[in-house]
Amino acid sequence: MSAGNILVWIVWFTAAAGCIGSALAVVALRNALFSALALIGNLVSLAVFYLLLSAEFVAAAQVLIYAGAVMVMFLFVIAYVGWDLDIAWTGGPSWQTLGGIVAAAALLAELVVVIVLGAANDLKHSNKIAVDFGDPASIGRVFLSNHLLAFEVISIVLLVAAIGGVILGAQRRRERSGGIR
Amino acid sequence: MIRTPAIDWLTLAPSLALLAATIASLMAAVLVPERRRRNVSWFFCLAGYAGAFAAAAILFDRSPHSRGVIANALFRDRYGALAAMIVAGVGLLTTLVYYGERSTVDRVGERFALLASAGGGMILFAQSANLLTLFLGLEWLSISLYVLCALERERPEAIEAGFKYLIVGGFSSAILVFGAAFVYGATGTLNLAQIAGKAPSGDLFLITGLAMILVGFAFKASAAPFHTWTPDVYQGAATPVSGFMAGATKAVALLVALRVLSVSFSAQEHLWTSAAAALAVTSLVVGNLAALAQRDLKRMLAYSSISHAGFLLFAITAASSLGTRALLYYLIPYGAASVGVFALAALHERELGEPATLDNLAGFGWRRPLSGIALWIFMLSFAGFPLTGGFVGKVYLFAAAYRSGWTWLLIVGAVATLVSLGYYLAVVRAIYMRPEPGEKAAAKEEPPLLDRMLSTAVFAAVIVTVGSFFAVQPLIDLAKHAASQLPL
Numbered sequence: 001m002s003a004g005n006i007l008v009w010i011v012w013f014t015a016a017a018g019c020i021g022s023a024l025a026v027v028a029l030r031n032a033l034f035s036a037l038a039l040i041g042n043l044v045s046l047a048v049f050y051l052l053l054s055a056e057f058v059a060a061a062q063v064l065i066y067a068g069a070v071m072v073m074f075l076f077v078i079a080y081v082g083w084d085l086d087i088a089w090t091g092g093p094s095w096q097t098l099g100g101i102v103a104a105a106a107l108l109a110e111l112v113v114v115i116v117l118g119a120a121n122d123l124k125h126s127n128k129i130a131v132d133f134g135d136p137a138s139i140g141r142v143f144l145s146n147h148l149l150a151f152e153v154i155s156i157v158l159l160v161a162a163i164g165g166v167i168l169g170a171q172r173r174r175e176r177s178g179g180i181r
Numbered sequence: 182m183i184r185t186p187a188i189d190w191l192t193l194a195p196s197l198a199l200l201a202a203t204i205a206s207l208m209a210a211v212l213v214p215e216r217r218r219r220n221v222s223w224f225f226c227l228a229g230y231a232g233a234f235a236a237a238a239i240l241f242d243r244s245p246h247s248r249g250v251i252a253n254a255l256f257r258d259r260y261g262a263l264a265a266m267i268v269a270g271v272g273l274l275t276t277l278v279y280y281g282e283r284s285t286v287d288r289v290g291e292r293f294a295l296l297a298s299a300g301g302g303m304i305l306f307a308q309s310a311n312l313l314t315l316f317l318g319l320e321w322l323s324i325s326l327y328v329l330c331a332l333e334r335e336r337p338e339a340i341e342a343g344f345k346y347l348i349v350g351g352f353s354s355a356i357l358v359f360g361a362a363f364v365y366g367a368t369g370t371l372n373l374a375q376i377a378g379k380a381p382s383g384d385l386f387l388i389t390g391l392a393m394i395l396v397g398f399a400f401k402a403s404a405a406p407f408h409t410w411t412p413d414v415y416q417g418a419a420t421p422v423s424g425f426m427a428g429a430t431k432a433v434a435l436l437v438a439l440r441v442l443s444v445s446f447s448a449q450e451h452l453w454t455s456a457a458a459a460l461a462v463t464s465l466v467v468g469n470l471a472a473l474a475q476r477d478l479k480r481m482l483a484y485s486s487i488s489h490a491g492f493l494l495f496a497i498t499a500a501s502s503l504g505t506r507a508l509l510y511y512l513i514p515y516g517a518a519s520v521g522v523f524a525l526a527a528l529h530e531r532e533l534g535e536p537a538t539l540d541n542l543a544g545f546g547w548r549r550p551l552s553g554i555a556l557w558i559f560m561l562s563f564a565g566f567p568l569t570g571g572f573v574g575k576v577y578l579f580a581a582a583y584r585s586g587w588t589w590l591l592i593v594g595a596v597a598t599l600v601s602l603g604y605y606l607a608v609v610r611a612i613y614m615r616p617e618p619g620e621k622a623a624a625k626e627e628p629p630l631l632d633r634m635l636s637t638a639v640f641a642a643v644i645v646t647v648g649s650f651f652a653v654q655p656l657i658d659l660a661k662h663a664a665s666q667l668p669l
Contacts, residue, residue, distance in 0.1 A: 144183045149254035150313040153305065156200065157321045160298050163207065164328035167291050 012052060018045035036074045043067040057136045186252035191243065192308065193255070194236035195265045199272075199301030202229020203294045210290020219289040223280050226293035230272040230300060237265035237304070241659075247666040249310045253372050256310040256440075263509055263663040264307035264436045270645075271428040271516040272300040277638035278524040279421040283531060285335035292332055296425070299325035303433045311371040312361040315437065319357070319401070322433075323350050326426065330418040342417025349400065349410040357397025363390030364445075373445045382448035391446050395456055398441075401434035403483075404460045404490040405467035412471075415483035420530060423479060424523025427486040428516035435493050436512070439505060442497065443669050450500055457497040458590055464491030465597040472604045478526050478537040481604055482519075485563060488601060489515060491594075492578055498590060499581035505664035507577035510656055514562055514570025514649040521642030522559040524635055525552055531632070539611045546612035552636075553612050555643050560605040562646045565598055570649030 022041035029035045043066045050059035117123050132138045143151040190197075206222035206229075213221045240262040247258035255261075276296060284292075302321030309315040327350060331343020365371055367386035368379035380387045396407065403411040415423040442453050468488025475481035493515075496508035529537040529545060546553030562571035575598070582590050649656055 141183055144185055146186075146252050147254070147313060148186055149251045150311075150317055153314065153317040153321065156301075157317055157324065160203075160295075160302075160321060160324050160328075163291070163294065163298075164324060167288060167295075167328060168331060168334070 008052065011048065015045045015048040015052070018042075019049070032078050033075070036071065036078055039074070040067050040071050043071070055134045057134060057139045060136075186254075187250075189250035189255075189257055191236070191240055192250050192257040192261075195233040195240065195262075195269065196301040196304040196308075198232035198236055199229045199297045199304065202226050202232070202297035203301065205229075206290055206297060207294040210288075210294065213290075215287075219280070222290035222293040223276065226297045227273065227276045229297045230269050230276055233300065233304065234266055234269035234273065237262045237269055241266065241663075249372075249374065253310050253374070254314045255305075255308045257308075258666045259663040260436070260440065260505075260509075260666050261304075261308035263659060264433060265304040267432055267509075267512050267516055268300055268303045268307065268429045270513075271425060271432070271520055272296065274517065274520040274524075274638045274642055275421050275425040275428075277634045277641075278424065278520065278527060279419070280634040281531065281632035282419055282421055282527065285333060288332055292329065292419075295325045295329045295332070296422075299329065299425070300429070303429055306437055307433045309437070310373050312364065312373070313371050315373075315441070316354070316358055316361060319354060322430070323354065323401075326350075326422070326430065329422050330414060333419060336417070338417035339419070340417075342414045345410050345417075346414045353397050353400030353407070356393050356400070360390045360393025360395075360397060363387070363393065366390075373441060376445035377447050388449065388452065391449055391453065392456070394441065395438070395453060398434050398438035399460055402431050402438065402490050402493075403487055404494060405463040405487055408464065408467065408487045408490070411487055412480045412483040415486070416477060416479045416536075420479065420523050420527035421520075423483070424520040424527075427482065427523065428519035431486065431490060431493070432512045432516055435490070435497070435508065439497050439508065440667060443500065443505075443667050447668060454498050454500050454585075457494050458587060461491045461494035461498055461590065462593050464488060464494065465593055469597050469600040469604075473600065475604070476538050476540065478529075478539065478542065478608070479523070481539075481608075482522060482526070485601070485604070486519070488597060489563070491597065492575065495578040495582045495587075495590065495594065498587055499578075499585040500669060501581055501585050502664050502667075502669050503577070503584055504581035505667055505669055506657060506660040507574065507581045509660035509663055510577055510649075510653075511571075511574030513656060514574055514646045517642040517645035517649075518559040518562045518569075518571065521555060521639050521646065522563075524639050524642070525556050525559075528552060528632065528635055528639075539607060542608065542611045544612070546609075552639065555639050556612060557609050558643055558646055560608050564602055564605040568647065568650055570646050573650055573653050 019042060022038045022045065025038035026035050026042060029038060043062060047059040047062040047067065050056075050062060114123075202225050205225040209221040209225060210218060240257070241259050244257050244259050244262060247256060247260070249255070250257045276293065279292065279296060282292075299322050302318050302323075302325060304318075306315065306318030306322055309318050327343055327347045330346050331340055333339040361371075363386045364376060367384050367390060368376050370376060370379060399407040400410075415426065418426070442450075446453060464487050468484050468486075468491060472481050472484035472488065475484060493508060493511065496504040496511075498504070499507075526537045528549075529542065533541060535541070545556070558569060562569035565571045565575035575594075579591055579594060582594070
């Protein structure tokens with residue numbers, strides 16, 4: 001086993017341990033704020049997996065969008081609602097618990113089936129993909145060729161959303177300061 | 182070296198005109214002094230819609246053959262161009278009506294920016310040739326409308342409308358995008374024209390995707406049973422915005438649905454025609470029965486728009502060239518009458534300072550004779566009386582359904598039309614035949630003309646509604662040219 005390979009294994013195990021540990025922490029911690037922070041750890045260790053799979057773009061998107069933007073929103077909501085509530089969570093309705101267990105079991109079964117089929121080379125579609133599949137360069141090329149218009153229109157959609165956010169948010173600020181015209 | 186696709190600017194021109202109008206009105210809302218702000222923003226919005234209409238007309242003229250442009254992101258064809266003209270026409274009238282709408286918050290500039298932006302998104306949506314641009318166009322128009330609905334933050338109903346529309350709209354967009362993902366998974370392409378024939382016609386993924394996309398469109402077109410948001414949103418949003426949603430959003434949702442179904446899912450025609458028939462019947466039943474029970478004018482009109490979604494779905498059920506023609510034609514008087522009737526509701530609200538109901542409409546026809554006649558004409562057009570475009574449209578839709586062998590649908594439609602007379606004529610009865618409550622002396626003299634813009638819009642809407650009856654042939658020819666570019 002070469003030194004590089006050993007390094008990959010070390011990174012992989014660290015990420016895997018971080019992933020499982022932080023996932024358990026998300027569920028186990030009682031304070032919602034700490035749960036959210038643990039979720040960031042989970043998302044970042046997933047990003048490491050994507051890097052190991054040489055899906056650099058997905059890894060970057062994972063960190064920027066999920067660990068970055070989405071988590072900031074989570075933290076804002078928690079801060080807004082109040083994170084230091086000392087009310088112990090007594091568990092949701094039993095159907096929620098049951099549904100959660102069923103969904104998790106289904107996901108596990110699905111993963112096991114895919115791993116077994118993949119190991120036996122029995123998947124319907126080949127699991128061989130082109131080397132440059134999903135790397136930043138090829139994604140960039142698609143953005144500027146086949147999906148040029150979609151790429152540009154996304155900026156318009158985000159612009160409209162930002163305008164909307166500012167309009168509605170600014171109104172609220174003015175109401176607070178009491179200066180309604 | 183990346184080879185970027187050639188840009189067909191003429192195809193983009195209608196939405197670009199509205200995008201420019203959005204930016205210009207928004208800048209005006211910041212840069213122009215407060216007393217001129219409304220006029221300047223309003224003017225840019227109006228100019229944007231006029232420009233979009235002109236650009237769409239030129240596009241219509243210069244696109245005798247349908248083709249995909251900008252790496253097959255958009256269709257350059259007459260179908261999309263005519264849809265753009267309908268949107269721009271409805272938007273033009275709405276801009277006129279929206280001018281005089283009173284506001285408790287100082288947002289007169291931004292409202293026109295958002296109105297123009299919604300139109301731009303609708304046009305892109307109507308022209309889209311792959312599932313990606315389709316979704317982005319849908320989001321562009323939807324986000325603009327969510328904010329427009331919630332703009333009047335002072336009124337709790339407006340917040341409720343905006344919030345409800347956001348949640349339901351987001352949900353329906355998610356369903357549509359999920360469906361698109363299924364379709365992509367089954368066929369490996371996002372291109373509408375290439376989806377057909379890529380997978381076996383009974384492919385489970387493809388059919389699941391088709392069903393979910395259909396549900397997404399039904400939400401946007403407010404067809405029952407996906408209509409539950411409509412009454413609250415139409416009631417809570419600013420009245421001109423409700424008119425715009427009834428006239429334009431529904432139109433593009435149905436037009437794009439017909440395009441996607443006929444272009445991409447021709448092999449599954451037996452499935453989606455049956456689904457459209459089921460949606461049509463549910464919409465007709467729910468819309469008409471619920472409308473009978475309403476006292477609030479805007480709520481009643483919302484249910485009437487649900488029942489109209491049912492009638493318009495006849496065209497999708499028919500899945501024929503005649504049906505496409507009927508849909509394109511009917512949307513012209515329907516769009517005009519929708520804006521017109523909501524404009525009159527807005528006029529009444531502005532006079533009274535409270536929502537228009539069938540009770541407080543009493544005496545409206547005597548107090549404002551011309552507006553009374555206009556309201557009458559719009560109601561008759563909705564009901565499908567001769568001398569209005571609604572009559573011809575309905576006849577065409579019924580003929581299309583009959584030609585394709587949906588005789589039982591015709592019977593449902595005829596019964597629904599009879600029931601609809603109950604509430605359309607109730608409005609006419611209310612404005613003429615009810616005694617005015619508490620006979621005020623001030624109300625007896627003709628009140629001053631409050632809003633010249635609104636009157637112009639109502640007048641134009643009447644011209645289109647009645648004119649489309651007399652100018653059937655040229656309009657049908659337009660619709661025929663557009664319809665011939667769909668593979669039906």
